[in-house]
Amino acid sequence: MDWDRIIQDIEAKRSWLDGVVVTGGEPTEDPDLPSLLAALSEIGVLVKLDTNGTRPDVLRHVLAEELVSYVALDVKSIPSRYLEVTAQRGAASLVAESIERLIRSGVDHEFRTTAYPGAVDLIDLPRIARSVSGGRLYVIQQFRSGPTLDPAAAVARPYDDDSLLAAARACSTHLPTIVRGLGQGEAA
Numbered sequence: 001m002d003w004d005r006i007i008q009d010i011e012a013k014r015s016w017l018d019g020v021v022v023t024g025g026e027p028t029e030d031p032d033l034p035s036l037l038a039a040l041s042e043i044g045v046l047v048k049l050d051t052n053g054t055r056p057d058v059l060r061h062v063l064a065e066e067l068v069s070y071v072a073l074d075v076k077s078i079p080s081r082y083l084e085v086t087a088q089r090g091a092a093s094l095v096a097e098s099i100e101r102l103i104r105s106g107v108d109h110e111f112r113t114t115a116y117p118g119a120v121d122l123i124d125l126p127r128i129a130r131s132v133s134g135g136r137l138y139v140i141q142q143f144r145s146g147p148t149l150d151p152a153a154a155v156a157r158p159y160d161d162d163s164l165l166a167a168a169r170a171c172s173t174h175l176p177t178i179v180r181g182l183g184q185g186e187a188a
Contacts, residue, residue, distance in 0.1 A: 019046035053098035142181030
């Protein structure tokens with residue numbers, strides 16, 4: 001991508017632009033991410049980074065250099081199921097390191113888990129919340145079935161809203177927790 005052109009375009013829209021979300025795929029895989037974030041910082045744009053947390057070295061650099069104003073880190077499942085869910089060996093320990101770095105950083109953040117029945121059981125959600133305790137916010141996202149990389153997701157039945165709300169209440173003993181994607185919005 002022509003990052004210079006994108007920065008110029010963002011700068012031209014700066015009068016009505018509140019911020020930029022850098023998302024992916026996984027944006028921390030791009031070696032140009034730090035320079036992109038630095039360029040956005042130079043023009044005074046607030047930046048939210050969405051990450052899966054598997055590159056704690058990159059996250060450490062981004063946080064230390066104060067290149068983002070908000071981070072949303074996806075926690076896919078409990079550690080014992082990470083390999084099964086992500087097919088990435090060692091991902092659970094990398095994500096755990098990223099969680100710790102983010103909590104200690106002082107940068108505003110949230111941890112998110114999509115409540116996909118193929119990856120997360122309802123009883124897992126409070127365990128995940130406990131693993132991110134000390135964080136600012138835990139978000140349980142309602143799963144929506146449809147075509148994805150996992151063909152089973154096309155026919156998977158989402159958890160019912162009441163079950164997700166009950167799980168959120170259990171998670172709230174560890175840190176503030178909300179559910180996104182119920183009907184038209186969020187619920188505490």
